[in-house]
Amino acid sequence: MAVRVSAELPSVVRTGEKIQPEGVTVEVELxxxxxxxxxxxxAATFSTVAxxxxxxxxxxxxxxxxxxDLEAEPVAxxxxxxxxxxxxxxxxxxxxxSPGRATMAPAGLGLDFTPLTAEGAPTTPPGLAVRCEPAAGEEGGEEEGTLGEITVRGATVPAVPGPVTTSPAAPPPEDLPPAAGPGFTPSLRDRIQGLTDRRLESLDGDEPPANCPVEIPPEWVMTTAEAYAAGYANAAKLDGATALGPAFMKVVLNKRYIADGCASTIDVTSSVDFDHEGKRQLPPSRATFLTYGFMPTTATMILEQVGDPAHVHSHTVTDxxxxPEETTITAQxxxxLTDVEVNGVPLDVGPDCRTARPFEQVLRGYGQSYPRFGYLVAFGGPxxxxxxxxxxxxxxxxxDLDAVFTAAVSSAGKKADNYTKMTQAPLCVATNPDVNCPPAVPKPER
Structure with missing residues (x-):
């Protein structure tokens, strides 16, 4: 018989970390x-337990x-x-x-068949048990039959989930809240913080292990990467949204990397610069809104990056x-605004119609590595x-049109009221050019 076995496995784990194979499937051609x-x-039908x-x-x-107890649906x-x-x-x-290369491979298969007649009664005999093993040296043998190879790293230096060949992300497990509304629910953020707090409380009064915290030298892990992001930004007062991107990002990964064995956390700092035709900005975006609810106004918006590169901070709970991972990206x-038209008539706003000062755009993403879902720096997401x-x-x-645009666009008071959702594609990392390179352009999500 031809047998195909598949499962989703992590590419990197720590010593002692539990590996939970997901999506296990045994397909048998009879x-x-x-x-x-x-x-x-x-027999009219038979069911199978593998x-x-x-x-x-x-x-x-x-x-x-x-x-x-791998069960198959009844087959005619x-x-x-x-x-x-x-x-x-x-x-x-x-x-x-222990650290090193580990493999997982099928070594044998048992199939218990339960045949039934067309009336649903047991046949004589009522069952059939089959035991088989891979044929050595043939397709399905020991070498080709390996389910996966896993790199096991020591506990003192937790592994970094790096880019690997992408596969469809798994849905959130039952004990984690699903996506709801804008981004993930606050309870996921609370759970990430709660795991960290409980770990620290459990160590209260004990002598801390020798590996907490461990700061890895930047030259050991720092590398460059590229990615695209695309999405939408609301203009709250105008009751509409404008498209953003696709924005090309130059990324410097792991500028600072701290693995804290006491808290069982990894904190990584990276940076991002936008790049459009050699300028630190997003591509121009043109949109039409009904100003004050009735006047069609069209303008080109350009978001320019100012000051330092955008700050990327990821906090991962390895216990x-x-x-689970929380990422915060902060950009100035x-x-x-250029090329403004009001009811189809050009309105000369000049070359320097802009916000009086820079503003802070903070984006957050929540996800987990095993099984993967949500936002992760390496794989992207919302x-x-x-x-x-x-x-x-x-x-x-x-x-002077300053007051007109301030009244139509600017936030009321000091509240951050303009919702933004960006979707990042997987990173193309310089040290791993065979994966996700060149970077893909993501489909923006509303």
Missing amino acids: PPAALRQFIDTE ELTVRNAQGTESADAAWK VPAEGGAVLVATGDVPTVSFG SPAW LSMR LTGYAHIPPFEGCGVDE
Whole structure:
């Protein structure tokens, strides 16, 4: 029989960290010869329970684990030809105790068939048990049959989830809140902080381990990367939104990297500069709004980056097997308006109609590494936040239009009331050019 086994596994873990295989599937192609016994017993359908033996190996050591109770939906016995069954289910975790390369591979398969007649009655005999193993040296043998290779790193220097070949992100597990409204719910942010607090409280009064905190020298991990981001920004007063991007970003990863063994956290600082035709800005965006609710106004908006590069801070909790992560990106921007038309008539605002001062745009993303969902710096995802738009100045040539644009666009008071949602594509990292390079342009989400 031809058997295909698949599972989602992390590429990097720490020693002792529990690995939870996800999406486990055993697909079996049954040739016509394998179905003769069912036909002889007048079976109309058969259901299947599979048990996969998985060999977990590291160096010269190995141990077998039983992935039991993988169930397949009932399959009709065909009058001629073969049949395909697909067994799925939850499987136990595994961990490795020392650093190095580890592998997980199928070492044996058991199939328990339960055939039934067309009336739903058991056949005679009522079942069939089959045991098989990979054919060495052939397709499905030991080498080709490896489910995955995992890099196991020591606990004193936690692993960094770096870019790997992308696959569809898994849905959030049941014990984490799903996405809701703008970004993820605050309870996920609270859970990330709660995990950190509880870890520190559990160490209260104990002598801290020697590896907390450990600051890794920047030259050990710092690298450059590129990515695109695209999205929408609301103009709260105008009851509308304008498209942003796709914005090209130059990223410097891991400018500071602190692994705190006491708190079981990793804090990473990176930086981002936007780049559009050699300028530190996002691409110009043109949009039309109904100013004051009735007057169609069209303008080109340019968001220019000012001051230092945007600050990227990621806080990861490594004491949880999910590795939940919170990322905050803070950029200083200035908004400039050009090519303004009011009801189709050009309005000369001059070359320097802009916000009177820079404003801070803060975007936050929440996610986890295992199974992956939400926002992660390496893989991208949705980032959300709000911005306060200051008053305008320098608007108008023949007349002062500052008050007009301030009244129509700027935030009321000091509240950050303009909602922004950006979607980042996976990073193209200089040290790993075969993955996600050149960078892709993401589809913006509303």
